[in-house]
Amino acid sequence: MSNNKGHGHVVPRPDGLKARCGGPGLCPVCQTEQRLDAEFQEMLRKQAASAQMGMDAAKKAGAEMYRLGKQALDEAGRIAASTSFEELNSQRAANAMLTAQVEALEAERDALRAACIDAVMALAHASNRFPEYNAAYESVSAAIARKEQA
Numbered sequence: 001m002s003n004n005k006g007h008g009h010v011v012p013r014p015d016g017l018k019a020r021c022g023g024p025g026l027c028p029v030c031q032t033e034q035r036l037d038a039e040f041q042e043m044l045r046k047q048a049a050s051a052q053m054g055m056d057a058a059k060k061a062g063a064e065m066y067r068l069g070k071q072a073l074d075e076a077g078r079i080a081a082s083t084s085f086e087e088l089n090s091q092r093a094a095n096a097m098l099t100a101q102v103e104a105l106e107a108e109r110d111a112l113r114a115a116c117i118d119a120v121m122a123l124a125h126a127s128n129r130f131p132e133y134n135a136a137y138e139s140v141s142a143a144i145a146r147k148e149q150a
């Protein structure tokens with residue numbers, strides 16, 4: 001309504017003139033201007049509301065992205081903290097301890113095997129000299145043979 005065609009009552013004319021109509025409540029032109037003005041204001045209000053909604057949604061999305069980013073950073077920090085040098089060193093220490101235990105067990109196993117061989121040799125020697133050891137020797141020999149076949 002930026003032209004000079006309006007009646008000047010509802011929408012002021014740029015030239016300041018007012019048409020001699022029956023008044024904005026009675027004149028159909030003024031009533032149309034009133035209706036169009038109300039529709040225009042409503043359209044502006046809706047546009048402003050949707051712009052506000054868009055801004056609110058953008059703010060909300062921004063806040064959510066910030067929250068997720070911070071969460072990821074916190075998680076990264078937690079992981080970095082949990083794989084500290086102290087942790088790595090204590091894992092190395094645990095590994096070294098396990099290696100030492102395995103070596104000790106292997107040495108013990110070798111010693112027991114040597115003792116078993118000594119015992120079998122002693123039994124073989126005894127069964128040669130004393131017949132009462134023959135049964136024990138035969139039994140041990142059979143057990144060893146079974147184990148070797150398995």
Ligand SMILES: [Zn+2]
Nearest residue numbers: 007021027030
């Ligand atoms: Zn009018």
